Amino acid sequence: MCVDCGCDAERHDSRRVEVRRDLLAANDRLAAANRLYFAEKAILALNLVSSPGSGKTSILERTVAAFDSRPVVVIEGDQQTGRDAERIKAAGAAAVQINTGSGCHLDARMVAAAISELDPPAQSCLFIENVGNLVCPAMFDLGEAAKVVIISVTEGEDKPEKYPYMFRAASLCLINKIDLLPHLDFDLAALKASALAVNPAMIFIGLSARSGEGFSGWLEWIEAQCPVAAKAVRQGG
Amino acid sequence: MHELTLACDMVDIACETATREGAERVEAIELEIGLLSGVLAEALIFGFATACRGTVAEGAGIELFPEPGRGVCRQCGRISSLETFLTRCPECGSPGLCVSGGDCLRLRAIRVS
Numbered sequence: 001m002c003v004d005c006g007c008d009a010e011r012h013d014s015r016r017v018e019v020r021r022d023l024l025a026a027n028d029r030l031a032a033a034n035r036l037y038f039a040e041k042a043i044l045a046l047n048l049v050s051s052p053g054s055g056k057t058s059i060l061e062r063t064v065a066a067f068d069s070r071p072v073v074v075i076e077g078d079q080q081t082g083r084d085a086e087r088i089k090a091a092g093a094a095a096v097q098i099n100t101g102s103g104c105h106l107d108a109r110m111v112a113a114a115i116s117e118l119d120p121p122a123q124s125c126l127f128i129e130n131v132g133n134l135v136c137p138a139m140f141d142l143g144e145a146a147k148v149v150i151i152s153v154t155e156g157e158d159k160p161e162k163y164p165y166m167f168r169a170a171s172l173c174l175i176n177k178i179d180l181l182p183h184l185d186f187d188l189a190a191l192k193a194s195a196l197a198v199n200p201a202m203i204f205i206g207l208s209a210r211s212g213e214g215f216s217g218w219l220e221w222i223e224a225q226c227p228v229a230a231k232a233v234r235q236g237g
Numbered sequence: 238m239h240e241l242t243l244a245c246d247m248v249d250i251a252c253e254t255a256t257r258e259g260a261e262r263v264e265a266i267e268l269e270i271g272l273l274s275g276v277l278a279e280a281l282i283f284g285f286a287t288a289c290r291g292t293v294a295e296g297a298g299i300e301l302f303p304e305p306g307r308g309v310c311r312q313c314g315r316i317s318s319l320e321t322f323l324t325r326c327p328e329c330g331s332p333g334l335c336v337s338g339g340d341c342l343r344l345r346a347i348r349v350s
């Protein structure tokens with residue numbers, strides 16, 4: 001038996017080196033740095049995730065126009081094109097586009113680079129629109145305060161159970177396109193049951209980026225997430 | 238395909254370690270993979286085959302050590318094995334157990350020469 005590893009060979013030239021490195025931790029370290037930056041500047045960072053076309057950009061366009069208690073800045077992630085960032089700028093907020101190329105998710109390093117370009121003001125609200133994908137973005141912490149998962153009523157009610165990682169990782173579920181409900185046989189109760197089965201703490205807000213219905217609940221939720229320290233500063237001054 | 242990102246990190250760590258050890262080649266990589274990590278072993282191995290090209294880890298074998306999922310019930314505290322996130326507590330039937338194991342991806346060791 002060899003002395004290196006106990007294998008059957010008489011001896012061999014290879015040896016074993018302990019590494020013990022968590023591969024998911026590389027991104028986590030960078031995310032922690034982003035989180036510290038947000039805390040120091042009392043910035044509320046929210047990571048918006050959904051499948052392609054659920055209405056992330058449409059919701060942000062309306063949010064930019066309606067949320068007036070803090071400055072709003074946006075990081076847009078897409079594989080290609082600068083279209084979504086252009087839409088946000090047209091709606092009136094500063095925005096930076098990240099193109100991931102073949103990449104299917106944003107990671108903490110990309111967000112760090114976008115932050116340095118965007119230089120968000122203290123006490124602002126930073127929305128990060130992730131690449132449309134219900135799988136990979138769940139694995140990558142960007143340093144956000146919360147993940148918001150968006151599902152539109154034209155998708156299946158059983159999406160949460162099909163994509164449990166994402167629905168577990170999110171704190172809030174926005175149910176978009178409710179203006180279409182009269183034309184569909186979408187079962188809202190079934191969707192909520194499916195999401196609660198993977199994440200019993202999930203909160204739901206139904207809204208429509210088209211009509212604006214339900215937006216007050218969403219804006220109140222955002223307001224309630226704003227860092228406490230910043231609130232105290234605002235109230236004090 | 239978030240596995241490609243992870244495969245690149247894996248190559249970097251293996252190569253750094255080998256260089257630090259004064260080794261010329263990485264022959265094998267021992268990888269602990271949690272069954273609830275959300276990482277697909279096949280995709281990771283496929284990504285590794287691409288990412289290792291032209292490095293000292295080129296052609297290294299990957300030895301997998303699967304780690305079963307474990308969960309703690311938020312209601313009664315019972316620890317049980319968790320096959321999916323939909324598994325309910327076998328004691329009280331509560332859903333949404335808190336994951337307490339099997340959610341990591343760790344490069345345990347490498348074999349160098």
Ligand SMILES: Nc1nc2c(ncn2[C@@H]2O[C@H](COP(=O)(O)OP(=O)(O)OP(=O)(O)O)[C@@H](O)[C@H]2O)c(=O)[nH]1
Nearest residue numbers: 051052053054055056057058132176177208209210
């Ligand atoms: N009827 C209706 N249509 C909507 C609503 N919100 C978005 N849409 C439409 O849905 C389509 C996709 O909207 P986007 O906002 O681009 O969706 P997205 O999630 O940003 O898409 P990606 O960035 O490509 O993943 C567009 O045609 C929108 O006009 C809504 O509340 N009601």
Ligand SMILES: [Mg+2]
Nearest residue numbers: 056057084129
């Ligand atoms: Mg978009």
Ligand SMILES: [Zn+2]
Nearest residue numbers: 310313326329
């Ligand atoms: Zn229980």
